[in-house]
Amino acid sequence: MRRDPWQALADPTRRQIIEVLNKAPQSVNTIAENFKISRPAISKQLKILEASALITIEKQGRERICTLALAPLEEVYKWVRQYELFWLDKLDDLEAHLKEQE
Amino acid sequence: MSVMTLNQTTTTTKPQIHIKRVYKHDINKLWTALTTKAALSNWLMQTTDFELREGQIFQFRAKPQGGWDGIVHCKVLSFSQPNSITYSWQANGMKKPTIVTWELKELAKNETLLTLSHAGFEGFGGWFTRQILNFGWKSMLRKKLTKHLLQ
Numbered sequence: 001m002r003r004d005p006w007q008a009l010a011d012p013t014r015r016q017i018i019e020v021l022n023k024a025p026q027s028v029n030t031i032a033e034n035f036k037i038s039r040p041a042i043s044k045q046l047k048i049l050e051a052s053a054l055i056t057i058e059k060q061g062r063e064r065i066c067t068l069a070l071a072p073l074e075e076v077y078k079w080v081r082q083y084e085l086f087w088l089d090k091l092d093d094l095e096a097h098l099k100e101q102e
Numbered sequence: 103m104s105v106m107t108l109n110q111t112t113t114t115t116k117p118q119i120h121i122k123r124v125y126k127h128d129i130n131k132l133w134t135a136l137t138t139k140a141a142l143s144n145w146l147m148q149t150t151d152f153e154l155r156e157g158q159i160f161q162f163r164a165k166p167q168g169g170w171d172g173i174v175h176c177k178v179l180s181f182s183q184p185n186s187i188t189y190s191w192q193a194n195g196m197k198k199p200t201i202v203t204w205e206l207k208e209l210a211k212n213e214t215l216l217t218l219s220h221a222g223f224e225g226f227g228g229w230f231t232r233q234i235l236n237f238g239w240k241s242m243l244r245k246k247l248t249k250h251l252l253q
Contacts, residue, residue: 084119087218090146091123097135097145098127
């Protein structure tokens with residue numbers, strides 16, 4: 001089942017992983033080196049990110065390579081954009097309201 | 103005329119919405135529209151408990167949509183008649199209240215500059231927006247948005 005990306009990103013470690021992957025795709029081992037927590041703990045976090053479709057994990061030889069997936073971020077951007085559009089709409093409504101008061 | 107920017111301020115890296123618009127109306131008329139229950143309910147959202155008083159806790163209500171329960175929890179933080187009013191703004195999904203500020207400046211008789219700022223996006227929304235800005239999507243998305251607005 002696909003997890004909610006917002007929930008997946010509520011955790012600071014997972015956000016840091018995303019930041020690491022923002023620079024370039026990395027192997028699971030390389031990611032683990034960036035963190036003080038254990039390798040299995042990192043794997044667990046990666047699985048959560050993968051289930052939320054925020055990253056993809058691909059096997060390349062002996063390594064497992066994690067890549068950031070941008071689609072869910074775009075989905076969320078729509079939310080931010082809608083907020084801005086909400087205000088722009090409301091400012092039009094304000095204009096209409098002022099005209100009504102004339 | 104309206105100018106919109108999605109700012110990433112240099113000092114805090116926190117994004118904010120910033121919109122300027124000139125209205126061909128008297129500043130006092132705009133002030134009334136921004137600070138009375140009846141007017142706000144008419145053009146912004148329904149409110150039954152708004153009062154122009156520092157510390158006043160009030161709500162805006164609209165039809166729930168897209169994961170939003172239709173309620174915005176607000177508190178008047180400050181105001182200076184007839185030039186500015188600031189209130190907190192918290193909808194479900196926001197970990198912390200955001201801050202909405204309306205500013206009015208009289209440019210001439212019946213010509214008022216309105217500046218709307220919506221800031222303080224922390225945690226989720228803020229982190230996300232920062233990521234998007236860091237990804238260099240800003241210009242791309244702004245183009246998309248401009249296109250959308252011109253439709």
